[in-house]
Amino acid sequence: MTAPSTQKEICSCFAEEVLKKIFEELGDDVFSTLVDESRDISKKEQMVVVLRYVDKVRFVKERFISIIHVKETTALSLKSAIDNLFARYILSLSRVRGQGYDGASNLSDEFNGLKTLILKENSSAFYVHCFAHELQLVVVSFATKHLEICKFFKEVIDLINTVGASCKRIDLLKESQRESLKLNSEVETGSGQNQELSLARAGETHWSSHEKTILRLLALYPIVIDVLEYIETSGSDGAHKSQAKGLHIYMKSFDFVFYLHLMKHILGVTNVLCEALQRKDQDITNAVGLVRSTKEELQRYRLEGFDSLL
Template sequence: MERGHDESSSSLNRGNFIELVKVFAKMNVEIGEVVLDKAPQNATYTSPNVQKEILHIMANRVRQMIRDELGENCFCILVDEAQDESKREQMAIILRFVNNDGVIIERFFAIKSVSDTTSSNLKNEICDVLVRHDLQVKKIRGQGYDGASNMRGTWNGLQALFLKECPYAYYIHCFAHRLQLTLVSAAKDVICIWKFFSHLDNIVNIITSSPKRINALQTAQRREFEDMLASGERQSRSGINQIGNLQKSGSTRWSSHYESVKSLIDMYAATCKVLEYLIVHSPNGRSRAEVHGVYETIKSFEFVFSLHLMHKILGFSDILCQALQKKSQDIPTAIRFVSTTKGLLQEFRQDGWEEFLNAVKIFCLRNDVDIPDLNSFYKIGHPREEVTLEHHYHFNVFNEAIDFQLMELNTRFNELSVELLSLTVALDPQNSFESFNGDDICKLAKKFYPCDFSQQELHSLRFELKHYEYDVIRDPRFQVSSLSELCKLLVASRRSENCIVLTKLIPLVLTLPVSTTTTERAFSAMKHVKTAIRNRMEDEFLADCVMLYIEREFAKKIDIDSIIDEFYVVKARRTQLQ
C-alpha cells in the first residue's frame, strides 16, 4: 500500500488505505459510523502497524492454503535472485508440484532478502522457509535454478548441498535460460551475427532516444499504411495495421531479440525515412555524422541479409522459448520441442537457401537497397583466396550462423542425454505412445526414485504396465499430446485407482522443473509493489504484499471475520507478553 505523507483529518491525501475506507463509508453507512465516527480514537485500527499486521495474517493464510494444496505430495523448488528498487538482493522461492487432481501447479511461496548470496546461506534461508511451514527437505524431488556457479556448482553449489540431504532432489538447469545462453553465445562467436546485433542496438537506440523521434517514426509508419491501403497492398482488417515502435533487446529478457528483429522488419521503411530526416535536420555535425553512418548500415545488403537470417533463426527458436515458459510444461514435451527446433534449423540449412535469398532480394527491391553482383569475387582470409559473393553469403554467413546455433543447442541441451531425462520419454503419450517402453519405466522408478517405491510396488509396476498397455494406450480418449494432460485424464477417469504405482511415478516426473519463469513473474510483481516512491518498504512487508498480489485467487477466498478474530488474538497475546 502507498501511504500518504500526512494522515491527519485535514490532509487531502491520507494514503490509499484510509482513502479507500472513506470511499466505502460513503457507500455503506455502517462502515462510516462504526469505523470512522464512533470507533474509539485508540482503536480505529488504521495505523501502518495494524495494516501490516493484518496483511501479514492474510499472507500467512494464503501460504497455509498452498501448503494444504500440496499436502503430503513431493515437490520441487524453483529459486532465483534479483535486486529490488532499493538495490537489495531478493530471493524468490517457488513450489512446483502435482495436486490431487493431477494438475501441475507452480505457486509463489516466499521472497527473502539475502545480503550473502553464498550457496550455504541461500540453503539456510530456503530451509528456514520450508521448516516454518512444515515442508521437509526429504520431500524435494527437483531443483530449478539458473546456471550461476553458486547455484549449479557440482561440489559446493546450492544444488549439491540439497543433494547431500536428499539424493533424489535432481537439479535441472532452466531450459529457457539455456536457450537464451544459446543465442548470446552464438552472437559472441559468429562475427557477422555480433556485428548485426551491434548495429541493430545502435539503430534502435537512435530512433527511440527521444519522444520526437518516436513520434516521427509512428507518423511515417501511418503514412506508409495509408499509401499501401490506397494501393491495395494491405488489407484493412481490424488489428493488422497497428502503429508500433522499435523494440530494444535485452540479455535477460527471453524472446526480446526476436521481438527487436521482427519490429525492425515491420518498420524498416518508416525507420529509413526517419533517419533520412535526421540526416538533414540534426542539430550538429557530430549527430548528423552518426545518423548518416547508421543510415548507410541499415541500407546495406549485408545488414538486410543478416536481419532476415536472424528473423528466420529466431523465429524457429521463439516457439521453443514460448513453450518452455509455460507453467504446465513437462520434461518429455520440452525435450520434444528442443528436438523439433533443431530439426527445423537443419532443414532450413539444407533446403532453404534459394527461397531465403529470393525473399531478401524482393525486400531489397521494395525498399531501394542496392543488391551487389553476387557473382563477383569476394576476398576472404588470405589475400589470394577468393570466392564469389554468393558463396560468401551462403557458406560463411548463412550456413555458419545456423551451424553455430545448432552447435550451441546441442551443447547447452546436452543434459538431455542424461539417463534420468532420457528415461522420462518412455512415459510420453505423444504420437499414440510411440515412445512407450515398460523396461525403461521400471528402470526409472527403481534407479532414480528408490525411496518412493517399495520392492513390492516395483514388482507390481511391471504387471500394471501390462494392463496399462492394453487399457489406456489403446483407448482413444487418452491419445493426448503431453504427459501433464495424460496425468489429469488418468485421475479424472479414475484409471489412477487401477494404475496406483504408475500414477505415483508420473507426478514425480512432472515435478521435475522445466524453467524458472515463475520466479521472473514474481520479480515483475515485486517491481509493481516496491517502486521508486516506495523503496523503503520492509522486507517482510514486501514479501506479504507480493504473496497477496500473485496468489490473489487464494486471497479472495479468505474469510475477513476470521482474519479480524486472529488479529485480536495476536494483539491480546502481545499485550500479555508486555
C-alpha cells in the same frame, strides 16, 4: 483504511491466508523447488521461491511462495534464506525431490552451488537445468561466436537507442507510421488493426525477446530510414548526425538485410521451442521430441533454405 501501513497489513493477511491454503493442498507430500535471484529496480538482490507439486487429483501445480531480499548472492546466503523460509512454514528439505535453477554458478555449481548444498542434506533432490534457459544459452553462444552476427545485434541496439533517444524522434516515428498508412490503400481497418508500433528493446538475458525486436524492425524499416535521414539533416549535435549516418549506411547494406532475415527465421524457430518448453503440461519425452524436430528444421534450413533467403 487509506493509511499505507494498514493497507500493507491487510495485504500481508491476505498473503498468509493464500499460503495457508497452498500448504493445506500440499499436505505432507513431496515437492520440488524452483529458485531464481535477480536485482530489482532499487538495486536490491531478490530471490523468488516457487514450489512445484502434484495435488490430490494428480494435477501438477506451481505455486509462488515468497520473494526474499538477500544481502549476498552466494550459495551459502541463498541456502540460509531457504532454510529460514522452510522453518517459518514448517517445510522439510527431506521432502524435496527436485531443484530447478538456471545455469548461474552460485546455483548450479558442481562443488559449491546451491544445488550441491541441498544434495548434501538430501540426495533425492535431483537438479534440473531449466530447458528454456539452456536453449537461450545455446542461441547466445552461437550469436557471440560469429563476429558479423555479434556486430549486427550491436548495431541494432545502437539503432534503437538513436531512434528512441528523444520524445521528438519517437513522435516522428509514430507520425511517419500514420502517413505511410494513409498512403496505403490496401490497409485493413477495424479494431486491433494496424496499431502504432515502436522499436522493441531486447532483453539482455532473454534472447527470445530479440525476435520481437527484429520483427518490429522489419515492419518499420522504411520509417526508421526516414527518421535516420531526418537526424542526419536536422540534428543539432554533430556526434548524433555522424552516428545516424553510419547506421543509415549499415541499414542499407546487403549484410544488414541478410542477417535481419536470417535471424528472423532462426529466432522464429527457436522461439517456438522456447515457448513450448515453458508450458506447464510439458513432459520430458515430448520436450526431447521438440528439441529433435527443431534441430532437424535448422539443419534443413542450413542445407536448403539459403537459395530462397538470397
